[in-house]
Amino acid sequence: NAGVTQTPKFRVLKTGQSMTLLCAQDMNHEYMYWYRQDPGMGLRLIHYSVGEGTTAKGEVPDGYNVSRLKKQNFLLGLESAAPSQTSVYFCASSYGPVLNEKLFFGSGTQLSVL
Amino acid sequence: AQSVAQPEDQVNVAEGNPLTVKCTYSVSGNPYLFWYVQYPNRGLQFLLKYITGDNLVKGSYGFEAEFNKSQTSFHLKKPSALVSDSALYFCAVRDWDDYKLSFGAGTTVTVRA
Numbered sequence: 001n002a003g004v005t006q007t008p009k010f011r012v013l014k015t016g017q018s019m020t021l022l023c024a025q026d027m028n029h030e031y032m033y034w035y036r037q038d039p040g041m042g043l044r045l046i047h048y049s050v051g052e053g054t055t056a057k058g059e060v061p062d063g064y065n066v067s068r069l070k071k072q073n074f075l076l077g078l079e080s081a082a083p084s085q086t087s088v089y090f091c092a093s094s095y096g097p098v099l100n101e102k103l104f105f106g107s108g109t110q111l112s113v114l
Numbered sequence: 115a116q117s118v119a120q121p122e123d124q125v126n127v128a129e130g131n132p133l134t135v136k137c138t139y140s141v142s143g144n145p146y147l148f149w150y151v152q153y154p155n156r157g158l159q160f161l162l163k164y165i166t167g168d169n170l171v172k173g174s175y176g177f178e179a180e181f182n183k184s185q186t187s188f189h190l191k192k193p194s195a196l197v198s199d200s201a202l203y204f205c206a207v208r209d210w211d212d213y214k215l216s217f218g219a220g221t222t223v224t225v226r227a
Contacts, residue, residue, distance in 0.1 A: 050213060
């Protein structure tokens with residue numbers, strides 16, 4: 001039972017490079033989320049999706065784009081990476097706020113932008 | 115707007131002693147409250163939640179939390195801490211009409227043998 005899988009686990013980028021983080025869940029969850037975790041700031045929501053084909057902005061969406069073409073996948077893209085985007089990124093999924101409040105998290109992606 | 119505060123960056127206790135991790139919240143309506151735990155190099159794991167009903171909520175690994183509406187608090191407690199409880203703990207809140215959780219900054223718990 002894989003749950004929520006994030007790839008890659010680690011990545012180093014140079015300023016201006018682009019990359020895509022992949023999140024896959026096998027629990028048939030409707031809702032998916034991308035968070036970033038920074039020391040002393042907890043988790044901040046970047047973007048989220050309430051179903052296939054939908055996306056919405058969270059607290060800190062600037063510099064990121066997302067897509068949810070398939071229900072099980074939620075992609076986070078950085079078009080032109082900046083050092084301020086150095087962080088640990090977590091994907092999460094859930095059935096939704098009505099059916100089940102519990103979020104399931106992936107193990108994270110550690111991204112360094114030089 | 116919804117927000118949550120964890121006033122302590124770190125909590126240190128001896129094994130066998132009671133453990134309390136504090137959380138206060140702010141919402142416009144009725145709150146949905148959660149605790150998550152993060153072990154090193156892992157994603158967050160759900161511990162417990164308060165939606166409605168009894169103010170004392172019991173969760174995983176012997177943890178419980180008490181909802182106090184007048185003090186807008188949702189403190190996490192464990193009667194007898196274990197070394198294995200050492201981790202980063204996050205409180206989170208959702209307003210009744212919002213999809214999204216807001217997380218606190220986290221509290222690092224260290225339990226010494």
